Amino acid sequence: MIRVTRKLEFSAAHYYHNPNFSAEENRRIFGKCNNPHGHGHNYVLEVTVAGDPDPATGMVLDLKELKDILQREVSDRMDHRHLNYEVPELAGKIPTCENIAAVIWRLLEPKITTGKLDRVRLYESPDLFADCTADSNGSGT
Amino acid sequence: MNRPLKLSLTRRYHFAASHRLHSPAFSPEENLRLYGKCSNPYGHGHNYVVDVTIGGPVDAETGMVANLGELDPFVEREVVEAFDHKFLNEEVAEFRSAVPTTENVCREIFRRLKHFPSARLERVRIEETSKNSFEFTGESAGVEQRKP
Ligand SMILES: [Zn+2]
Numbered sequence: 001m002i003r004v005t006r007k008l009e010f011s012a013a014h015y016y017h018n019p020n021f022s023a024e025e026n027r028r029i030f031g032k033c034n035n036p037h038g039h040g041h042n043y044v045l046e047v048t049v050a051g052d053p054d055p056a057t058g059m060v061l062d063l064k065e066l067k068d069i070l071q072r073e074v075s076d077r078m079d080h081r082h083l084n085y086e087v088p089e090l091a092g093k094i095p096t097c098e099n100i101a102a103v104i105w106r107l108l109e110p111k112i113t114t115g116k117l118d119r120v121r122l123y124e125s126p127d128l129f130a131d132c133t134a135d136s137n138g139s140g141t
Numbered sequence: 142m143n144r145p146l147k148l149s150l151t152r153r154y155h156f157a158a159s160h161r162l163h164s165p166a167f168s169p170e171e172n173l174r175l176y177g178k179c180s181n182p183y184g185h186g187h188n189y190v191v192d193v194t195i196g197g198p199v200d201a202e203t204g205m206v207a208n209l210g211e212l213d214p215f216v217e218r219e220v221v222e223a224f225d226h227k228f229l230n231e232e233v234a235e236f237r238s239a240v241p242t243t244e245n246v247c248r249e250i251f252r253r254l255k256h257f258p259s260a261r262l263e264r265v266r267i268e269e270t271s272k273n274s275f276e277f278t279g280e281s282a283g284v285e286q287r288k289p
Contacts, residue, residue: 018202029203031210094204098148102199105146127153130206131194135147 003118004060005048008070010079013040014095017084030094038082043100044123045074047108051115061114073107097122097130105132149196149263150206154216156225159186160241163230184228187269189246191220193254194264207260219253243269247277255279 015038016030026034033039047070051060077087083095089103101122109117123129161184162176172180179185193216195207223233229241239245251265266276 016204020202029208029210096204098150098199098206099204102146102148106143129151131149131151133147135145
């Protein structure tokens with residue numbers, strides 16, 4: 001099996017706020033990410049697809065096709081958007097790295113028909129990333 | 142039907158420290174042969190990069206595997222304060238009896254962070270330099286070690 005990884009960058013705004021928490025709890029739990037004016041990141045997304053290379057083409061999948069899928073499913077939805085207000089898939093969710101990575105997984109998985117989606121890694125900054133994979137033990141989220 | 146997903150969060154920390162690779166179990170010649178310039182008695186140092194991976198369910202209320210408001214001060218206290226700008230051989234008690242190779246530093250950091258109360262520690266990965274990295278997930282490889 002070969003794993004192929006494609007990288008993509010997008011910039012977006014967000015803030016963390018849970019209406020079930022009091023203003024004080026929101027500040028304590030989310031810290032400066034709770035600032036209602038929002039803030040933004042240059043997200044770096046790494047999408048890994050696993051599979052065996054096609055004997056005729058020598059490729060697991062056509063990277064151009066993957067690039068187009070990422071453009072449609074991720075960039076068009078999230079780049080230069082406010083994640084709290086403009087991405088319906090994130091409605092009602094706190095737009096943390098973990099939740100965004102899981103949403104991206106759900107968007108990409110049905111679109112990737114050659115090879116299998118193996119991992120979604122989303123960097124919010126060079127010092128922080130979330131990994132989303134399929135849970136083989138079925139004990140996840 | 143949606144397959145269940147597994148999420149983890151990796152946070153990067155930094156510390157700078159000196160060490161010397163030298164074992165009293167070996168002769169001076171053996172130490173030199175085994176550890177080369179890393180056995181220089183005055184020690185040398187690195188800018189260590191530590192990637193700490195936390196796994197587990199995403200809390201539905203916070204959207205988080207681990208809250209950095211808890212993880213950062215925990216790692217700061219357990220590792221960064223104890224290791225940063227220190228001579229590991231002398232100033233970290235565990236390395237008075239173990240050679241502070243980055244393998245052992247990796248295991249020691251894992252041991253210290255394993256008790257993170259709010260989520261499960263999955264992996265500690267250390268870059269000793271940009272060319273060498275070491276990972277520990279708490280498991281033993283279960284293979285016989287070759288004698289040096
Ligand atoms: Zn943010």
